[in-house]
Amino acid sequence: MCAVKKPPCLLESIEGKRGTVRPKPPIPALEGLFGKPTVINNVITLASVPVIMAKGASFYKDYGVGRSQGTLPFQIAGNILRGGLVEKAFGLTLRELLFDFGGGSRTGRPIKAVQVGGPLGAYVPESQWDLPLDYEAYAAVGAVVGHGGIVVHDDTADMAKLARYAMEFCALESCGKCTPCRIGSTRGVEVIDRITSNQNKEQQVHLLRDLCNTMVNGSLCAMGGKTPFPVLSALNHYPADFGIEALETEKA
């Protein structure tokens, strides 16, 4: 994923400017590319259009659950026996996707953590694999359905390393405009390093949570705003990997 993929960056870049995020308001639908009303959709959304045009809105709405209507081609990848695209209506569970469709891990070892919703999605622990894959249900537990990306990790995965990777990824991709992401992502990597090397651990864990709060609420776009999802979910659901005892779960 390149930095210029985010819609606000994309518009700037197409206009010939540096690919940084433009603030909202105004929203692109009102004032977007070259100041004109602009609708930005990704491939999945556009791919949903033909069936709705052909068969009608009701047909489409018939699939799914709650407010999550239609289908989604879930992308199962990572340490999975049978990876690929599985298009199903919203509402099935992650467990079904992992085992009925995916066949469990490729290594045969127990699945430890599943990142749902792309690189900025939360890690979903086994205790949550029976939730229906539905936008609101996932959001309620601090997880993300997003575009339906699913990456599977077995029990050799070090969640602290993965959390560090999330911050590192953010630092690499950051456009650099807003402070929480520009400085926060780099500092995030350093803080996690201090945690795992046992330097001032209690304070740094506290700092990490504060940093995630700043990034979620302060970032200009979803890049910085969602990076805390994998980080906090790793910290909350897999504290042992960080060398700390299970603390009260804090929602992202």
Place this chain on the structure above:
Amino acid sequence: MLNPSKPDLDYGTPARESDVWVDLTIDGYTVSVPKGTSLMRAAVDAGIQVPKLCATDSLEPFGSCRLCLVEIDGRKGTPASCTTPAEAGMVVHTQTPKLQELRKGVMELYISDHPLDCLTCSANGNCELQTQAGVVGLRNVRYGVGAEAGAHHCDLKKDESNPYFTYDASKCIVCNRCVRACEETQGTFALTISGRGFESRVSAGQDQPFMESDCVSCGACVQACPTATLQEKTVIELGQPEHSLITTCAYCGVGCGFKAEMKGNTVVRMVPWKDGKANEGHSCVKGRFAWGYATHQDRITTPMIRDKITDPWKVVSWDEALTYAATRIQKIQAEHGKDSVGGITSSRCTNEETYLVQKLIRAAFGTNNVDTCARVCHSPTGYGLGQTLGTSAGTQTFKSVSQADVIMVIGANPSDAHPVFASRMKRRIRAGARLIVIDPRKIDLVDSVHVKADHHLALKPGTNVAMITAMAHVVVTEGLIADSYVKERCDDKSFNEWRDFVSKPENSPEAFESVTGVPASEVRAAARLYASGPNSAIYYGLGVTEHAQGSTMVLGIANLAMACGMVGREGVGINPLRGQNNVQGSCDMGSFPHELPGYRHISDTTTRSLFEAAWGVTLSPEPGLRIPNMFEAALDGSFKGLYCQGEDIVQSDPNTQHVEAALSAMDCIVVQDIFLNETAKFAHVFLPGSSFLEKDGTFTNAERRISRVRQAMPPMAGFADWEVTLKFANALGYAMHYDHPEQIMQEIADLTPSFRGVSYEKIERLGSVQWPCNENTEEAGTPIMHIDKFVRGKGKFFNTQYIASDEKVTQKFPLLLTTGRILSQYNVGAQTRRTPNNQWHSEDVLEIHPHDAQERGIQDKDWVGIESRAGRTVLRAEVSERMQPGVVYTTFHFPESGANVITTDSSDWATNCPEYKVTAVQVVAVSQPSEWQSRYVKFSKQQVGLLPKTDRQRTEVIGK
């Protein structure tokens, strides 16, 4: 009036204008703002300062620092108040526990990558990062700071390449204010952010030192920078100022308002005044940084006299010098008649000072032989606009350009000569206004960053009138005349005659194509564009006036503007870009041989009687000598004495050898100036003058805006210029007494209808006023002129018959020389050559097109001899495509270039404004300086040697 230094209130985001107002509640306080105003600004209106770092009210909101987050009832999240517009009924909270934590979190991140040397940092006490850290209540940086934290920028090296400011990347918080200032305020786009993410750093050009980039050193970035990252070197050296006063720049006719920030009598820095109506917080390199000349070691601070110009100067007391001058002048008058002496007023000194000089010449000398530098620059404007509209001044304010739809620039290069105005113009062009440039040169505006001329009519020098007549032909024959406007507001008879005249086939673009060298189709397109408006504004400069047909061209411009209905409201108008800081004022004050203050003819008995009564003398009704006439008369033997204040005719007037001969033939030349200028080398009495920092008074800019000049330091010579003139008058036996320039302005106001409402009290209260200012106008005067009708009543048209200049290209002189400006040096360079601005331009060069250079075997940087029928000089060549083949170009900032040795006495038929813009020349490669230059160097050295020895090292300020 001295003001203690404190930061101006910053509203965070620009003001918005709207007919619709929105009511909302912020922290329980109700506030009403125009629709489109940001929450941040609405909060300031309510008296609440939301913490901020990347927002400042001169720039569009950016939303990057994330300090200004607020909470809004009914909306989730914490939106940034700078980018969120106020909406009716909003209930906003600027301080909550959640926001407190977020702001601390953001600040903690900032400080983890920032040097912790506040106490010794040059921004100590005036640093927004410091202030905001205090505001958010940061107590602990748990990341560690700098190397402790991990990655950091605290060791980055400074860029000190620019002579005036330092770029210290280690302190940068990447707020982007500098980049945005360079884009939005200045329009140069020299800065960007290099690198991405954490690596982001401000970069001039391609990570180049500032001096090597496109940076024009306007300083907008320095002003915008909230930390010490971009900092004035004077502040680094001296510390923070403790008081300030408002004054006006002494360079060009934009007349930027400045806050002189001081410690005691020392100017620490000049900061453009936010409330200055001409500049609104912006400036150029000269006004902001190049004021050090005022205390340069070359300043002469003691009166001096000598009998012959080959004698050494003798330092004497003021009384002795003035008595000597008065005696000599009066002796000349006794022998040769009253009119054998005269004076030249300064267009750089204040209105009050200029008024006193012309009063002295008329009342104490008893002659009307008084003139000013406007003679050689905008006198055709005075004539042309006076004839057509009834007032010889520009019709608009600078701000009016923001309403223009079509902008036509004729014979001017605002990017270099009126930079702050050019920034406004570029801003408007980036917003969609169309641009027509009529100029032989490919000036910056023709093709610059995000600014491109729709039409560049690159005509041959000397063919302006052909061009404007051709355009008029298009407007008339294609039915583009604003019929109802013309019928209602203009004189029928002259309009009909003009219409018939321009319609003739010989005045068509096709007929003139071979004359101007511009394709007829382009001329037609440009004329149509101008006529279509809806708001078309013309801006013109010396490329219009400094011609044999200068006045004709001004008439032509007025004709076109009236015919298309483009005078009398915002966004249109005829705008002469006046050069000097007070040339407008100097003209207003009656510095002309035929006019009393307020442009009233000396032969008009009513006016004359008014002045006679006020001054207690009888005034001659006969117009006196213009400057060129003075030279003629001097060579003739009938003009022998001159009082010249703040004007360097030897360097700035054409045909230098002619001027030198004239001055050498005179008996008593009294020069009042701050430096030993070229004219002073021919003088017998030197009266030390005062710079703009050393006096009180007023300047009038090109907008007819009268602004205060305030004394920041005591005059180095002991007296301000106006005091010297008073003393001189008294020595001549004509008693003049004023306690303060305020009283002089009072006298001017009493005697001049268009100034009747002007007073220091009013200017103090309103900031500035624009004349006419009297009981018939608004209190602040007249921003836009000729609103319902022209000052003369009905606008008058004049036929503009094109007559080719006498300066024709011949076999002997096959090229045309034209002259102009550059950004860093100013006019004769007396001020700017004595500042680090020399780093940008240390000598005048001759720009020559590659074709012409190749034909003559000339390479870039070769010495070339330029010869005209007037004389010869040598300059270094710069091969450039800015000029068209057949045209060469130079500036006149350095006296040793002798640019005016080559210019001739060809001049405007109505006003004698010299035709600087058209001189037929030949250019050849040479290996040594010209004869004039060798003589000049010898003469200059000799004259400097005649100055009294002081413990200060006297240097001849020559460029390379």
